[in-house]
Amino acid sequence: MIILFDVDSTLVNGEWLVALAKRKWLTSSFNEITERAMDGEIDFHTSFTKRLEMLQVTPEDETRLGEYYLWQIVSWMEDLIHHLVQQGHHVGCLTFSLQWAAEILAQHLWMKKDLVFGNQIYTPYGMSDILEKKDLLIYDESKGKRIQQVKEKRWMKLCFVGDGYQDMLSGMKYADTFIWAGYVTSREKVKKGARYFAEDIQQLANLLEAHCGEKEQTKHILQWMGKRKAIYSL
Numbered sequence: 001m002i003i004l005f006d007v008d009s010t011l012v013n014g015e016w017l018v019a020l021a022k023r024k025w026l027t028s029s030f031n032e033i034t035e036r037a038m039d040g041e042i043d044f045h046t047s048f049t050k051r052l053e054m055l056q057v058t059p060e061d062e063t064r065l066g067e068y069y070l071w072q073i074v075s076w077m078e079d080l081i082h083h084l085v086q087q088g089h090h091v092g093c094l095t096f097s098l099q100w101a102a103e104i105l106a107q108h109l110w111m112k113k114d115l116v117f118g119n120q121i122y123t124p125y126g127m128s129d130i131l132e133k134k135d136l137l138i139y140d141e142s143k144g145k146r147i148q149q150v151k152e153k154r155w156m157k158l159c160f161v162g163d164g165y166q167d168m169l170s171g172m173k174y175a176d177t178f179i180w181a182g183y184v185t186s187r188e189k190v191k192k193g194a195r196y197f198a199e200d201i202q203q204l205a206n207l208l209e210a211h212c213g214e215k216e217q218t219k220h221i222l223q224w225m226g227k228r229k230a231i232y233s234l
Contacts, residue, residue, distance in 0.1 A: 066104025
C-alpha cells in the first residue's frame, strides 16, 4: 500500500512558513494567517501566495529548512516509518512545503524519492512567474489531485496522513483512507470532519494496522509499538 504523510505538524513539529518567517523576522505577520488558513477560515491559495511573496524564498532557505526538519521530527516517527518500509509499504510525503527541503527529510526517513511531492518555488527569475504555475500544490484540492495521479499510475490503494483542513478535504475525497494527525497541533474543525484520527503515535500505529494492507503484512506494527513503549517506560 502507498502511505503518504503531510510534513508540517505531521512528520515534524511546527510549520515551515512560520519557521522561515521567524528566520526573517516576519513572525507577527504570519501566525494569524497560517492558523486561519490551516483551519479553513480563509482561502488557502490567497494566504499562501501572500506569505510566499513576503518570504522571497532562496535556495539557501530550502537547504536550511531541510536541516531544520531533521531536528524537528516527531518522537518515534523515524522508527514507525522505518518499520512501515520494512513491512513493504511504499512510503512518501505530500506537502505544501519546499521540494528540496522535503527531499532532505524523506531521504533521512527511508522514503521513496518518486513519492516525495512538494513545491518548487525558487527560480533565478523571481517569484512572479512561479506563482502562475498551475502544477504548484497551492490550490484547493491540489493535494487530492496529486493523490489521484499517484493512484492511477501505481494501481495501489493509498492512505494519506495529515493535519490541516486542506489535507482533510483532499484525503477524504481522493485517498482510500485519510487519517487526521492531531498529535502536534489540535484542529477541532478538522478532527470533526475526519472519520479516523490519531492524537498520539500509538493511535496512528493502530489505524495504520487496521487500514494499510493485508493484516499479515502490518500486524507487527502494534507489537513493535508495544515493545518501544515498554523500553521507553523503563
